Structures are given as C-alpha cells and as structure tokens.
C-alpha cells in the first residue's frame with residue numbers, strides 16, 4: 001500500500017514540475033506589463049471620465065483574463081478590438097476595485 005501512495009505522490013510532483021516553467025514564464029511576462037496607474041501615466045489620454053480606453057485603437061471593450069489560470073486574482077487586461085495587451089491588475093488591487101464597485105471589464 002505504501003508503494004501506491006509513493007506512486008501517486010511521484011505523479012503529482014512530476015505534474016507540478018512540468019507545469020512550473022510555463023507558470024514562471026507567464027508570471028515574468030505578466031510582471032513586465034504596466035499596472036493600471038502606470039498605463040494611465042504612460043497614456044494620459046486613455047483615462048476617460050468613466051474608465052479606460054485602448055491606446056492603440058481607442059476601444060473601451062476589454063478582455064480580463066487570469067495571469068496564470070482562469071480564476072487567478074492577478075489579471076491581464078487586453079483590448080477585444082485590436083488584441084493589444086494593455087495592463088495588469090494585481091490581486092489586492094482587484095479586490096479594491098471590486099470593493100469600490102468599479103468592476104474591470
């Protein structure tokens with residue numbers, strides 16, 4: 001029976017090791033993205049009275065995806081119109097935005 005648990009444990013550890021490089025790479029790419037405040041600072045004309053617009057095409061239709069998984073509190077926001085990745089939302093910032101009832105789109 002001990003062998004069974006060791007086998008299951010080895011499979012789980014192997015699975016994590018396989019996933020780790022891609023998760024680390026995504027996190028590094030994600031960290032290079034500006035935060036919303038940095039995005040607004042770099043593109044002041046994109047901060048509108050009631051939100052944010054894309055600096056490339058001017059669209060306000062954004063896609064909000066998890067940085068590593070679909071349920072990740074760390075989010076990546078990109079433009080649905082032109083596909084440009086715009087900025088990142090750090091988990092605690094997302095909680096603050098939701099607490100203020102300003103839901104990211």
Ligand SMILES: [Zn+2]
Pocket residue numbers: 054055056057058059079080081082083084
């Ligand atoms: Zn765009």
